[in-house]
Amino acid sequence: MSAAESAVQKELQDYLAEKGVNSLFVKIVEHLLMEKPENPVSFMVEYLLDNFPDETTGFCKVADKASKASTNAAASSGATENAETEEKEYYEETDEDDDDDDYVDELPQVPAKQRPTGRRVSVSAGVLDMNAEVKEVKFDKCDEDKETLTKIMSESVLCSHLEPAEVSRIVDAFEKVTFDADTEIISQGDLEAEHYYVLGKGSAAVYKDEVKLDLVYGAGDGFGELALMYNAPRAATVKSLEACEVWRLDQMTFKVIVMGSAIKKRERYTAFLEKVPILSEMAPNERLVLADALRPRTFDKNMVIVNEGDNGDEFYIIESGTVRVEKGGKFISNLKEGDYFGEIALLTSKKRQATVIAESDSVKVLTVHRKVFQRVLGPLSEILSRNMEAYSNYLIA
Numbered sequence: 001m002s003a004a005e006s007a008v009q010k011e012l013q014d015y016l017a018e019k020g021v022n023s024l025f026v027k028i029v030e031h032l033l034m035e036k037p038e039n040p041v042s043f044m045v046e047y048l049l050d051n052f053p054d055e056t057t058g059f060c061k062v063a064d065k066a067s068k069a070s071t072n073a074a075a076s077s078g079a080t081e082n083a084e085t086e087e088k089e090y091y092e093e094t095d096e097d098d099d100d101d102d103y104v105d106e107l108p109q110v111p112a113k114q115r116p117t118g119r120r121v122s123v124s125a126g127v128l129d130m131n132a133e134v135k136e137v138k139f140d141k142c143d144e145d146k147e148t149l150t151k152i153m154s155e156s157v158l159c160s161h162l163e164p165a166e167v168s169r170i171v172d173a174f175e176k177v178t179f180d181a182d183t184e185i186i187s188q189g190d191l192e193a194e195h196y197y198v199l200g201k202g203s204a205a206v207y208k209d210e211v212k213l214d215l216v217y218g219a220g221d222g223f224g225e226l227a228l229m230y231n232a233p234r235a236a237t238v239k240s241l242e243a244c245e246v247w248r249l250d251q252m253t254f255k256v257i258v259m260g261s262a263i264k265k266r267e268r269y270t271a272f273l274e275k276v277p278i279l280s281e282m283a284p285n286e287r288l289v290l291a292d293a294l295r296p297r298t299f300d301k302n303m304v305i306v307n308e309g310d311n312g313d314e315f316y317i318i319e320s321g322t323v324r325v326e327k328g329g330k331f332i333s334n335l336k337e338g339d340y341f342g343e344i345a346l347l348t349s350k351k352r353q354a355t356v357i358a359e360s361d362s363v364k365v366l367t368v369h370r371k372v373f374q375r376v377l378g379p380l381s382e383i384l385s386r387n388m389e390a391y392s393n394y395l396i397a
């Protein structure tokens with residue numbers, strides 16, 4: 001590319017970044033995929049009018065409230081009617097690259113069509129009508145089980161934005177089921193994803209394309225969220241390694257409550273993630289998958305975030321504040337907003353190679369756990385590994 005072409009490209013990219021156009025498009029596409037309206041054009045116009053009242057002053061609503069309601073009703077009943085005729089066509093493949101060996105493909109493909117669950121579930125940001133459409137599901141359970149599930153769900157990355165009442169509704173809706181040893185709890189490719197699961201007792205292994213992954217679920221681990229969150233076929237097989245007690249949550253409760261939380265989270269993080277240099281290589285929907293997997297954590301000044309020589313299970317992106325990196329007690333560097341650390345222990349079998357300490361009064365980080373690191377950051381592992389070589393001087397064996 002000539003210097004003149006590069007300059008033009010940079011100018012265009014700067015414009016898009018400055019005006020927030022990329023993040024706007026991501027949000028619109030995300031809402032389209034969630035809502036799958038009959039009329040995407042009027043949906044987008046309405047989205048802009050509703051969310052940018054100042055910028056759209058002087059433009060009229062495409063439809064008044066009454067006609068909008070009738071459009072929605074028509075869309076809803078259309079979805080119900082279509083449910084019978086289209087049962088065999090649940091998931092229309094996107095035209096995206098489908099090379100199975102590519103990490104990118106471990107990310108769920110967002111289908112072009114809504115899965116006909118019979119009833120249209122509205123999960124658009126902030127307008128979750130949880131009581132109007134979806135019946136509350138409740139399975140009796142003892143206090144101990146309730147406590148355990150509440151703790152698991154409150155700490156779960158999926159539920160980090162939920163109110164206590166929402167967590168309690170999820171806890172009520174979990175149903176206990178058992179699986180014998182060596183039984184498929186989830187089968188890869190299954191189009192009928194009915195549940196999200198949390199392992200109560202026992203352990204289960206994950207297989208992708210019949211290859212056993214280096215991942216074993218134990219008590220408290222959740223799985224089976226991808227097919228529900230992205231309306232995609234089951235991305236992996238999860239098989240019990242011994243007799244297991246498993247909690248399962250129906251897809252309707254999962255979608256209405258957990259997805260609502262996921263949308264809030266995406267809204268909070270997508271614009272930030274777009275500005276993180278290392279993540280600029282990711283496609284917008286890969287960044288959404290990453291946003292879903294992030295767990296926010298805050299550290300006060302001088303708190304040790306990562307300790308040299310420890311085993312590490314988390315990758316960190318700095319959302320705000322600065323940290324100090326030390327090795328053998330000696331200062332190495334400072335990292336700031338948008339920088340990352342903690343990848344070496346996850347990409348290699350090495351222990352933590354340095355100590356990272358919160359330097360500013362409060363440091364906010366977004367973490368990605370080892371269990372999902374490869375799935376959500378797989379597309380970047382080559383770049384992360386390459387960048388890692390840059391500080392190979394500091395590495396110990």
Ligand SMILES: Nc1ncnc2c1ncn2[C@@H]1O[C@@H]2COP(=O)(O)O[C@H]2[C@H]1O
Binds near residue numbers: 208226238
């Ligand atoms: N590398 C992986 N790729 C896809 N799914 C995985 C992977 N590791 C664990 N899983 C879990 O396996 C589950 C299979 O069902 P889902 O696709 O609904 O959700 C999936 C994830 O929860």
